[in-house]
Amino acid sequence: MKKDxxxxxxxxxVLRNIARYRAVMIAISMGxxxxxxxxxxxxSVEEKISxxxxxxxxxxxxxxxxxxxxxxxxxxxxxERDAQELSRIxxxxxxxxxxxxxxxLTIFQGKVEGLLFQLTAIDARYWKTxxxxxxxxxxINEADVAAARQICVIGADVAREMYGNRDPVGSAIDVLGxxxxxxxxxxGPQDDEALRSVFIPISLATxxxxxxxxxxxxxxxxxxxxxxxxxxxxARAKLAALHPSLADGIDVVHHGSRVDRVNLIMFLVxxxxxxxxxxxxxxxxxxxxxxxxxxxxxxxxxxxLRKALGATDDSIKAQFMIESVIVSFSAALIxxxxxVIFVIVLKDFLEVAISNYMLSGSILFDLVxxxxxxxxxxxxxxxxxxxxxxATALRFE
Numbered sequence: 001m002k003k004d005x006x007x008x009x010x011x012x013x014v015l016r017n018i019a020r021y022r023a024v025m026i027a028i029s030m031g032x033x034x035x036x037x038x039x040x041x042x043x044s045v046e047e048k049i050s051x052x053x054x055x056x057x058x059x060x061x062x063x064x065x066x067x068x069x070x071x072x073x074x075x076x077x078x079x080e081r082d083a084q085e086l087s088r089i090x091x092x093x094x095x096x097x098x099x100x101x102x103x104x105l106t107i108f109q110g111k112v113e114g115l116l117f118q119l120t121a122i123d124a125r126y127w128k129t130x131x132x133x134x135x136x137x138x139x140i141n142e143a144d145v146a147a148a149r150q151i152c153v154i155g156a157d158v159a160r161e162m163y164g165n166r167d168p169v170g171s172a173i174d175v176l177g178x179x180x181x182x183x184x185x186x187x188g189p190q191d192d193e194a195l196r197s198v199f200i201p202i203s204l205a206t207x208x209x210x211x212x213x214x215x216x217x218x219x220x221x222x223x224x225x226x227x228x229x230x231x232x233x234x235a236r237a238k239l240a241a242l243h244p245s246l247a248d249g250i251d252v253v254h255h256g257s258r259v260d261r262v263n264l265i266m267f268l269v270x271x272x273x274x275x276x277x278x279x280x281x282x283x284x285x286x287x288x289x290x291x292x293x294x295x296x297x298x299x300x301x302x303x304x305l306r307k308a309l310g311a312t313d314d315s316i317k318a319q320f321m322i323e324s325v326i327v328s329f330s331a332a333l334i335x336x337x338x339x340v341i342f343v344i345v346l347k348d349f350l351e352v353a354i355s356n357y358m359l360s361g362s363i364l365f366d367l368v369x370x371x372x373x374x375x376x377x378x379x380x381x382x383x384x385x386x387x388x389x390x391a392t393a394l395r396f397e
Contacts, residue, residue, distance in 0.1 A: 026331075121201065136185040317383060
């Protein structure tokens with residue numbers, strides 16, 4: 001039998017017995033849909049989770065500071081140009097400079113006295129490195145920094161201690177002899193430092209904090225949790241090159257334990273998803289093998305008749321092998337179409353970007369896998385069909 005005739009014959013047999021293959025095709029299609037979706041969106045979803053600090057705390061934040069104990073005679077300082085250089089590192093989303101007091105301060109609101117851990121001078125970039133939001137009022141913005149407005153945003157503990165249940169927005173507090181108008185209360189998950197801090201525009205720092213250093217610390221936000229260590233190393237190297245005489249005092253830290261926990265969780269989720277997909281493909285392969293064995297049994301007399309008319313063992317084997325591959329590939333194509341549709345829908349729903357490279361790679365890899373499944377599933381049934389004895393097959397009822 002010619003190759004073209006063999007292929008046409010196999011297609012006709014698959015279409016004629018489509019009801020037999022329906023269940024196994026659904027299984028393979030579902031596995032393909034899951035594989036295309038997961039392979040295409042997993043990276044984007046991971047980056048989305050990494051950018052959501054409410055879920056993972058500050059695992060994606062690196063803090064660059066100084067170990068002043070090594071340089072008591074010349075405390076190190078950073079400059080805006082350092083922040084600009086760090087922002088050019090790959091995977092860095094934002095670099096926020098800040099200055100803060102290193103001792104407890106007393107604040108006053110009228111005749112009420114309270115304690116805070118520090119006064120922190122920041123600009124609008126700072127809010128992009130924390131998981132907080134304006135629980136009341138608003139946050140400090142670029143216009144406030146440019147105009148050096150004497151305003152402040154207070155942490156949740158400061159608001160509770162100083163105001164109780166009253167709304168602090170619009171009131172005034174005194175710190176270090178300077179009066180600030182409260183424009184907002186920081187809400188959301190916060191560390192102890194933020195909870196008991198008063199935030200002011202960084203343009204007030206030199207005069208109000210009494211420090212001569214331009215920038216004391218910088219908070220670096222990374223776009224993905226698995227890039228934190230890499231960015232930390234690059235940031236340390238870049239700062240050392242910018243400040244060679246003070247390189248030993250550069251202090252770049254990140255939350256390594258949080259990074260490990262988040263990476264472990266993401267690994268376990270990926271492992272579970274991939275294990276589920278492998279299980280689906282294995283079930284599809286097993287189901288297809290059983291269906292092909294059933295097809296061999298049902299078509300035993302047909303096989304005997306074809307052999308009696310001169311069909312070789314190789315042609316019989318090729319027919320069942322090709323039928324198995326056609327079923328597997330057809331299910332894969334259906335799954336690919338469904339997977340692409342789901343990817344497009346979920347892309348907008350999850351508000352993530354998709355990579356055409358990842359999508360194409362997932363599709364090509366799935367075609368290879370399903371093709372291998374078709375060959376593996378058809379190998380034993382086709383071999384069994386080719387080994388049938390002519391006389392026995394013709395007598396089969």
